[in-house]
Amino acid sequence: MPKDHGIGASPKRREDVRFLTGEGNYTDDMNIHGQAYVHFLRSDVAHATITGIDTSAAEAMPGVVRIFTGADFEGVGGLPCGWQVTDKHGEPMQEPAHPVLAQGKVRHVGDPIAAVVADSLEQARDAAEAIEVDLEELPAVVDMKAALEEGATKVHDDLTSNLCYDWGFVEEAKPEVDAAFERAAHVTTLELVNQRMVANPMEPRVAIGDYNRATDEHTLYTTSQNPHVIRLLMGAFVLGIPEHKLRVVAPDVGGGFGTKIFHYAEEAFCTFAAKACNRPVKWTSSRSEAFMSDAHGRDHVTKIELALDADNNFIALRTDTLANMGAYLSTFAPSVPTWLHGTLMAGNYKTPLIHVNVRAVFTNTVPVDAYRGAGRPEATFQLERVIDKAARELGVDPIALRRQNFITEFPYATPVAVEYDTGDYHGTMDALERLMDRDGFAARRAESEARGKLRGLGVNCYIEACGIAPSNLVGQLGARAGLYDAATVRVNATGSISVMVGAHSHGQGHETSFPQVVADMIGIDESQIDIVHGDSSKIPFGMGTYGSRSIAVCGSAMVRATEKIISKAKKIAAHLLEASDADIELKDGQFTVAGTDKSVAWGDVTLAAYVPHNYPLEDIEPGLEETAFYDPANFTYPSGAYACEVEVDPDTGKVTIERFAAADDFGNIINPMIVDGQVHGGIGQGIGQALLENCVYDSDGQLMTGSYMDYAMPRADDVPFYAVDHSSQTPCTHNPLGVKGCGEAGAIGSPPSVINAVVDALQSGGHNVTHIDMPASPARVWAAMNQ
């Protein structure tokens, strides 16, 4: 019988009512009295020197308030990078300046040159067209290999080259790894591309800056996954505004997927301009603008080699990756191909020797940063593809080869610096094999073939490091911030509760799931509990939502704060019941003296806390509000096994996903309905990457995929129903809820199984195809079949 309340239940989402009736409050829905609008004039070339900007005609246009250029931001800090990677020689990465508006040069299509603030958006756009910009075009650096060649045009004149860093991990292990390859019985090699993606949350970014001259307070309303991070970065590093004078609000946010983590120029601009113009300034991105200004994702080119012994045991793994940083370093960009990628290369397997080399490269393209999964999908794709290729080369069953090499004992210290606390990879694979109906595949393939189609089956496993992250560890690795989270539990006099949380919900359903936890701990109805999120003035602190961290890190802080509440409430109850604290038990919202029928209700205790007429004032303060900060002891390690069945039309190369099965181990689960939904969405994005999506630049650095006309988003008819299973549960050992996080799993786990299935289908048709790069579009598949 499924639970009907508390942890493990699936109550309907309370946020849905406002979203279903058009009463959500997204940033673009907000308008502040007297606001002006900004339109950014962006570079339409990839690389050029700005030799002149003439704004005089534009300034005379109707409604123009003020026009800003890079000159207005001299002396203002640039956009900071939040992570410093150290290269294999112990040197810090090369870190270029990233001005709010371009200064001297433009470095990618979309780089903002000028900003027009006007009474209306139309007036701002019209005036922007009247700005005369003289650009002296420079050769564009687009291809990563070419960018690293001797004498290549530099994206940044003040850096020594286009190499951001050359990272080796673990560098000391390299000789031993190379030696293992020398003695290997079999080596499988694969070169692949993990293509550039655009995150594309359906809500484009928006920023509204507001300034109160009377109090010298700034407010920024923004579409952010982490308002406190924006306050920290923009306040401290860009505009020099102390925290108590800067409020950052992220109201309802229409999806993030990573690209709304970062601090963007438009946020700093609107905050700056609101003071400079003495009126609120609003910017709403168009989708076309989003394609050239939202940080992109992925964009790795990798060679991976897997060494096996004569018994098919994995003995070593070696990878060499070029990772595109784009033209500037976005907030967390350097960490993605390194610490969120190299540390995952052990996957679910006991490969003892691993070396990962990553060279991060500057190019004249939009900056690249975390996109759902961030580094972990790149790791999983190459590892699970090379294992599949090895299985085919060796003529062994791909599931059996994986099982043979599974890690089975926990905790397990990988050779790439992380220690998995728990997992049951055989159990999860067992769940998958039940779910995917492997035995029925032969009949389904025969049926497809009878219709002239090819059918393929692909499987893969994944492991991810979530619950980001232990601050002391990431500090050693170059993070310039702590990655704890915080929660304040405010119990009101009548017993209702507001929980102020640092995590931000933009689709994850926190407003429903977080109260389930507190309700379970106290034994009161969930309807008495609300969470408050997304406003730095209401919440003590928080690092936001990304890296599948909300329930694992912020949820843990909420548990700790609730424990403090319960501890204090028991003292109050003990006083009211004239008993000892130690004898008080809390169950179903009643405090009882153990072994007696003496009890007092939750509401009586909370009322006593605020009306302390009969209260132990000599021992404890009145009131009932507690805050906790929680810094995780380790990452969490969700894992899973996925299977995909595709049909390929040999006449057109069109791939159709026929079946998709996902078995995940997320540890304990708070709300199964929401967890299923997270997995569905991740799989949808993973199928998008595998079959459809591709962000393309031409050799001049022009963005060829600048709208939904060119960039193929997955639509309802591109995907099937998904079969998902979370019955395999090994609770996390180091956080109080035993949770691991589920937000990114689907996007991490799904692309390799799709491509493995496509290769299987093509081989079943007699085509000697060992790999196909994503997206496996009809053109690519047809070409592979007819090469």
Next chain:
Amino acid sequence: MSQVTMTVNGKTASGTVEGRTLLSQFLRENLNLTGTHVGCDTSQCGACVVHVDGKAVKSCTMLASEADGASVDTIEGQANADGSLNTIQQAFQDHHGLQCGFCTPGMVMSAAALLKDNPKPSEAEIRDYLEGNICRCTGYHNIVKAIMAASGQDVEAIAAE
């Protein structure tokens, strides 16, 4: 600038607009009906779908002046008279057919238009009809399931949980 008058969710609404003002803009900015969302600028995403004289229309692709005299229905007018969710809205909540909520108004309006013409659509018909509505959160699983449920079909047997 010209004057437009239309019936929006059963009430008369008027405003002065530029020739280039889109219906989506008029609804959001002049009438403050911000439930109609704008997710792209190429008529692809469908977050802005409303009904004009009973037909589903992408309101970012219609000029406000073209809707002069028309009857327009938006997400704000979809709930039952007592304020409770209508059948489609309720099915979206029951089956977790939304996450961030941004595409949701367009999805609900498209679903309503579909069910008006085809009261019991198959899974394939629903997926085909929703081709012009992009959702980035749900992978469409629960949206399709919700629309099937809203049309009275048994969805218990649909893959997994």
